[in-house]
Amino acid sequence: FQILAVVDIASHWMMMYSSAVCGNTSHKAAYSKENALLNLYYGNNNILTVFCLSNELFFGSLYLLHFSLGPYLPIPGVNISLWQAVALFSFPICATKQVVNVVRLVVASKNLAKVDIADRVRQRN
Secondary structure (H helix, E strand, C coil): CHHHHHHHHHHHHHHHHHHHHHCCCCHHHHHHCCCHHHHHHHHCHHHHHHHHHHHHHHHHHHHHHHHCCCCECCCCCCCCEHHHHHHHHHHHHHHHHHHHHHHHHHHHHHHHHHHHHHHHHHHHC
16 A cells, blocks of 8 residues: 555656646646546546545545444445445545556656657757
8 A cells, every 4th residue: 555655646746846847837737638537637626626535535444444344334234334335435536546646657757758858959959
């Protein structure tokens, strides 16, 4: 799980750094045009909030499940605890956010590579 946190932090840092190097005022607006997934993620604050919240809920529920199953939900015929339900329902969005993190890292890396290539071309001329 620690690698997921590292990818999240690294991808955000890389995107912010590449935005600064490219002269963009916001990493959200600059790169949402380059990728449909990033456009969806950054283009709607409600989606961004749901993704971030679901990510935290998933990891929080896993932490709580380590210690206890928590209270069981009073649903007839369903034998699932609250922490299990939170993990189950937040997992798909959390997994999608991990994909967004990788896409963000790739897009930012490509943009930094473009800047680096342009700098090398200028130095040669």
